[in-house]
Amino acid sequence: MAWLASASAATPPEAAPLEPARLIASLGRDAPARTAFTEVRFSGLLDRPLIARGELEYLGPGQLGKRVDTPYREDTRIAGGEVTVQRGKRAPRRFSLSQIPELEGFLRGFGALLGGDAAALEKDFTLAASGNPAHWRLELTPRDPRLARRVSAIEVDGSGDTPLCFRTREADGDVGVLLVERLATVKLPPRPAPAQLENLCRGGKAP
């Protein structure tokens, strides 16, 4: 924060184009890092958005955890290239990430972002940054055509060294919005509209 403060003091925000690599480096977290999340998913298959709440965990490079608490219980762990999904009392399902290369790229990107590893992220995505240190947006476009067939872009909105909102735009028009940190606990209407979430991410304020 001190660095950010001094950086913004030295150069006026509007004159300083944000450099993606520096921005990403500032996002790095020491593992383990945890945050609550709220995920809103808009899909052409659904007649209302799907809202799930739980906790995200970053446990170091290549290791992620996602626990859904409501509306159902699900525990997903990714470690050593293997995904384990445990739902309720059912036997855990395991699959190798490498069987689904596009998913692997996606999750690798996610991990690299949380690890602040710009170089690793650069391998899988082209990066673009906009906004100012207080309200920035990072746009990740997949390089791998296989991933690009499923995911057209990932947009990350944040403030300072904290990402607040991950928006995954899928190729078929579906959108998943993951709200973390202070946005995770924001109260949402039962059927939020995409524009409301857009505002929330942009402004970092509750609708």
Add this chain to the structure above:
Amino acid sequence: MRPIPERLRVPLLIAAWLAVLAGLAAFALARLQVTTDLRSFMPAPQTADQKLLLEQIGEGPGSRLLLVAIEGAPVPTLAALSRGLAAALADDPRFGQVINGAFDATQLDPALLPYRYLLSPTLDSHRLDATWLGEQLEQRVEDLASPAGVMLKPLLASDPTLETLAIAERWAPPKAPQTRDGVWFSASGEALMLVETRAAGFDPAGQGEAIAALEAAWHALPEAASARLLLSGPGYFSARVSATTRAEADRIGIASTIGFLLLLLFAYRSLPALLLAALPVASGALAGIGALAGFYGSAHGITLAFGFTLLGVAQEYPIRLLSHRRAGEDALASARALWPLLATAIVSAAIAYLAFLASGVTGLQQLAVFTIAGLVVAGLATRYLLPRVLPPRFADAADRRGIARAQAWLERVPRPPWLPWLLALAGVLVLWQAPGPLWQDDLAALTPVPRELLLRDARLRGELGAPDVRYLLVLRGPDANSVLALSQILEPEGAALVRSGALDAIEWPSRYLPSIGLQRERQAKLPDRTTLEVALADASRDLPFRQGLFEPFVNDVEAARQLPPLTPEAFARSPFGARLAAMLFSADGGWTGLATLSGVHDAAALSKLAEASQGRVRVLDLKAASESLVVAYRERILQALGGALLLLAITVVVALRSPRRAWHVLAPMTLATLLVLVVERAAGISLSLFHLVALTLAAGLGLHYALFFERPVADDAEARRTLHATLVCVVSALLVFGLQALSSLPVLRAIGLTVALGVGFHFCLSILMARPRRERP
């Protein structure tokens, strides 16, 4: 017409001769197809296992698989190379399935998609009612929010219970390697692939072609230079073994040809004579090939290899002519004087080979045609053509001082009459007591695959879970459906064997296609449209799915209720069709199913499963079946050889018009053959087909030695010429076959050692037993 000038006659004759040979060669090249499929060289199969082995297994799933490993580069490069190679081979007609682990579980072949409710085992334990559907749809909601949602979304509307995935899981290789970057990798970091060739495993030429195409496709890949390609599998071995055998045979051939030429140059001191002496054998070989082209149109590679070996006898003809020329006599007169004996040798050999014609094995019949045509033509060329083109100047062999000394020494060698009997008796005793099995029935032992390649094969096979190439389970039934039904019944027993550790994995034909009965059972459990719609509405009441989203699902279930069950013929058109076709086919008025096994640790457990099936399932041991074929084949050869020996004895008796003289010729031949066997058996060598062919060649050479030594001669000079000719023949044969005996390849060693030993024994015993005792002056 003007007569041709004298000085032009010889060159013209040589030119005409060469022209005829060139014409023969052109005819043979155009007509003769050389086959390498081992099956055409084998006798007709007798037992069911042999039939299966020859008719189907060469084409079978295990023997046509090439195991491919790519190593020596970072994982992403290796994965890209694996994908590139798979893409390049996918369009090549020489290859069937190419699998490298890159497999989209959500993509079922469109032709099979409507059948998914009949193919998937789901309906065996569940019904498409509100409870089951509710449970499934709830999970789909959760899937949508999970990382896997991206993948599953396209399936959801038509396949909410994910039958597509259930089928993909069922059809995935039973024991697949780990995937990295989307393709298979071994534990030691090599990208792994399985490539199925169209050529049968028994067909080294077809396999060689496929391997060359694979390597060409590999080298065309942009990053191929940065990594290494490793191949393994039965096809690769057969191609590689035949290549190394040929390379070593070529090397030995060049060395022995040079030695042979030097020897002849030393013996006859004339380069033109030497070059011309090659013409009769060349004529014989081309005549043999021409005869095969004319009679059969095709010949097996082994026929040609054995044929050229047996034709080695013909090299003696020009040598005899060159050695027996005498001062003051033209070559034609020498040939005329030599002819009765030479003709006896040729005719008796040719008559002996007639026995091969009666063997009933095409490969052996072709061998007889080739050898008889070759020997007769080489003999006639030696008699009628060679003398007319030989240079008139030559050195009489009888004048050589060394030969005179050798002859004098031979005269002094004691020849005790009891010695042959003692040798024969001792030989029989040794044969009786010899160590090791008499016959070598495992042909693979003669063309061994280097140990490190076998180890690599075992490792890759283990990692890929590729089927065992030795054991198979054979299922029989009156029709395809009964075989599939049997296969279904056995599936749990197979799973129990895998659990008990008797084997690593087992792949049944019913894994791909359920029997019609089971398909109908599943079909009967599909609800009608109204029932399904009610159940679906009930199941998705509290779920966020869009209204009418599952309309495609309802339609597909309705369609599946009306479908005629999937038959093997219909299944054959799908991408997995080739796989099933290799495991399920009609044969012998019934249907046969093959279950492939991987990692067999306990063959006895398999036998137990087969015994319990009351004859409907058998364990097929491919090694045992191929060995029984070799045994059957050897029996035919032994019968043919026995017949040949009898014919030979009769011919020699008739030609010499004296049983006593015939005994002098045949006794040393027989004893020498016995002694070769004694030495090889005493050394613990087991005999193979190659030993038998080599023994036959040696006996042919021995016949010459005995015939010429036995011949009454007018004077000492002629006796010296006979010795000179025989020495040249013996030394050249020892040179050529002695070099082969030193080879590292067991098949060349078998031939070389047998012929070299045989030549030595035939020579010594001919001197000992064939030559008439002459009064000392």
